[in-house]
């Protein structure tokens with residue numbers, strides 16, 4: 393039974409990881425951009441939801457769209473302040489600027505929300521399903537379902553719609569895209585907003601599983617980076633697979649070896665995999 | 677004759693270096709105008725500046741007027757919406773997208789008064805090969821097919837004026853003239869084209885007017901028939917004995 397239980401844990405962890413990484417998959421993979429404030433946007437997504445629940449007394453399911461909207465706006469603001477760097481695809485400067493932005497967010501959040509650990513309360517977190525010696529919560533089911541639906545939707549949009557073709561065109565050659573009548577800065581803005589919105593959504597779904605702290609975010613951004621690289625940069629399917637793979641690894645390694653070394657071991661696992669398959673899990 | 681695209685004392689600099697120096701040029705409606713000149717003369721810099729586009733970071737000065745309206749302040753994608761369409765030198769399509777996706781990227785504008793948006797049928801009639809390649813990625817196309825696709829994408833956007841920067845690069849000599857003649861046919865149907873072309877002999881056989889560019893300035897300008905006799909053109913690009921050999925079937929003998 394412990395195997396089945398760990399499998400379920402891996403599945404839930406993995407879909408959480410994948411959800412957190414989805415925005416970056418599009419951002420780095422399709423638009424060739426980076427945002428190292430990604431982890432802090434995750435933190436903020438969780439805290440905005442927590443804050444409106446605490447202060448305005450809104451229910452959990454209302455706090456989700458509020459948080460997504462707030463963080464999306466912040467993403468738009470970030471992009472607008474970096475338009476020039478974005479258009480020039482100046483990744484080094486973008487890395488520094490977004491890292492700095494992340495630190496500012498951490499500082500701002502500490503002032504605004506305090507340094508104490510909090511809990512983002514989802515009613516589904518308390519609803520557990522126990523059957524045949526295994527158990528999981530309805531929150532776990534929600535995370536898994538959202539991950540599958542969102543990944544499918546993003547894959548479809550990227551590969552089957554004109555907007556998706558625009559994103560891929562901009563990833564390949566933003567200058568040329570202008571000659572095709574495409575407003576490249578606007579598409580970049582859309583991609584940034586999408587990245588911020590999805591990481592906030594991921595935060596509101598995943599964060600109820602553990603206490604939240606304004607200092608969190610570093611682990612999330614590293615995790616995201618691993619998943620995106622492991623999945624084969626830009627591959628939506630690859631990122632989902634990598635998320636699940638990492639989730640399974642964390643669950644089984646944590647149970648059968650030691651939870652203390654999981655991250656280090658996961659990095660080892662990624663290193664080995666990338667040396668065998670430099671392009672990650674993606675088929676391309 | 678009304679002018680569809682004109683520029684007045686257009687100057688383009690890269691850093692401190694002047695690549696295009698006070699060029700004044702005019703593309704009359706329904707005409708095909710050629711720009712010729714040696715490598716590095718500033719042909720691409722000029723045609724890109726007209727479109728408000730560049731891969732580098734040039735400083736552009738001077739007025740560009742499209743259909744009577746100044747467009748100098750507009751970015752490249754806005755000029756494209758208004759019907760100023762550039763097919764740039766070299767890579768003009770997206771390799772990661774299929775032929776169909778490349779074409780679908782272009783949105784036909786809502787307002788196409790005095791403009792014609794080429795439909796799929798017209799484009800396939802012009803370039804039958806593209807129909808066979810519809811689901812191939814751009815990277816899988818030959819050099820000539822890429823040029824055809826790039827031109828087709830521009831045509832779909834309902835050009836008022838089409839700017840072509842060396843569309844014949846990489847084509848076999850026989851195909852160069854064929855492509856240019858097809859472009860000429862479009863002009864005879866009402867399109868206006870500004871053509872930059874290395875293959876001067878072929879260019880002279882299809883265009884109405886010619887500008888000769890040297891080190892960033894226009895050193896000669898006139899109707900193609902006259903320019904074909906121009907000493908500088910003959911010496912640098914045609915060679916003495918070639919003047920008489922007009923291309924058979926040329927619309928402007």
Ligand SMILES: Nc1ncnc2c1ncn2[C@@H]1O[C@H](COP(=O)(O)OP(=O)(O)OP(=O)(O)O)[C@@H](O)[C@H]1O
Nearest residue numbers: 690695714715716717718719720721722731732733
């Ligand atoms: N991005 C750039 N940055 C700096 N200088 C440039 C840039 N592009 C062109 N130049 C310079 O401007 C001048 C004109 O170049 P341009 O490409 O316009 O010439 P061209 O006539 O199109 O030549 P070709 O026939 O080889 O295509 C050249 O001296 C070139 O070195």
Ligand SMILES: [Mg+2]
Nearest residue numbers: 719720721765
């Ligand atoms: Mg050139």
